[in-house]
Amino acid sequence: MDRVRSQFSRISLLVGLLAISGCYEPEPKPLIIGEMPPLVLPPAEAPPAQHRLVGRSVQGRPIMIQILGDGDDTVLVMATIHGNEPAGTPLVNSLTGYLRNNRSLLEGRRIVLMPVANPDGFAAGTRENIRRIDLNRNFEAANRVNDETNGFRPLSEPESRALQSVIKEYSPSRIVSIHQPLTCIDYDGPGRTLAARMAQYCDLPLKKLGAKPGSLGSYTGESLGIATITVELPAEASKQSEQALWDKYGRALLAAILFPQHPL
Numbered sequence: 001m002d003r004v005r006s007q008f009s010r011i012s013l014l015v016g017l018l019a020i021s022g023c024y025e026p027e028p029k030p031l032i033i034g035e036m037p038p039l040v041l042p043p044a045e046a047p048p049a050q051h052r053l054v055g056r057s058v059q060g061r062p063i064m065i066q067i068l069g070d071g072d073d074t075v076l077v078m079a080t081i082h083g084n085e086p087a088g089t090p091l092v093n094s095l096t097g098y099l100r101n102n103r104s105l106l107e108g109r110r111i112v113l114m115p116v117a118n119p120d121g122f123a124a125g126t127r128e129n130i131r132r133i134d135l136n137r138n139f140e141a142a143n144r145v146n147d148e149t150n151g152f153r154p155l156s157e158p159e160s161r162a163l164q165s166v167i168k169e170y171s172p173s174r175i176v177s178i179h180q181p182l183t184c185i186d187y188d189g190p191g192r193t194l195a196a197r198m199a200q201y202c203d204l205p206l207k208k209l210g211a212k213p214g215s216l217g218s219y220t221g222e223s224l225g226i227a228t229i230t231v232e233l234p235a236e237a238s239k240q241s242e243q244a245l246w247d248k249y250g251r252a253l254l255a256a257i258l259f260p261q262h263p264l
């Protein structure tokens with residue numbers, strides 16, 4: 001028994017020495033989507049995030065953000081500006097949990113997370129807010145069109161004003177807004193490289209849909225020059241569990257957070 005034990009410890013010592021000398025490093029495997037290990041969600045006792053109320057909806061629902069990290073490189077990740085496209089909300093919640101438990105990813109970064117940009121639409125299951133204004137057409141972009149759906153003036157709605165105030169205050173260098181159901185990764189402004197990077201880490205293809213009048217992408221991407229990504233999940237994403245969504249799209253979101261570094 002002692003002999004076995006001493007042989008075992010000799011082998012461990014040898015492996016250790018080889019690892020220290022760099023001879024035992026395994027070959028890095030090429031990244032293959034679908035073969036990646038699942039992203040592990042954090043335990044419940046993760047340190048608290050900083051919550052902030054940034055506005056209220058027409059019906060008085062709170063519009064909340066969470067801020068993680070205090071670095072210079074700021075990323076805004078948001079979901080459900082269209083209330084009937086809710087699958088991004090659990091994804092943003094998963095991302096928040098993951099970052100809280102992997103705080104080394106926050107070094108040099110500040111991540112602003114808005115899980116529900118249109119709380120009244122989210123509650124009612126409608127694309128627009130409760131006044132039937134499409135918040136994603138309500139921004140002051142060069143291509144803006146005033147009408148009864150887009151609003152008769154830019155920022156006519158408290159929800160779009162809240163979002164604009166977050167963008168002005170935090171000056172993100174990248175914005176990711178999660179939608180459904182067009183099943184692609186779209187970009188505005190200087191977002192092409194980032195969009196292509198995110199597409200490497202999920203099964204959504206990169207596609208340029210074109211700037212919509214008065215949209216968030218038209219405003220932040222085209223007018224302000226911020227890399228702005230629209231993640232369009234498929235319709236069936238609404239029926240998937242939070243864990244399934246995270247396993248499928250979590251790495252693409254981490255790719256946006258860590259850009260230009262790769263996740264893993």
Ligand SMILES: [Zn+2]
Nearest residue numbers: 082085179180
């Ligand atoms: Zn949408």
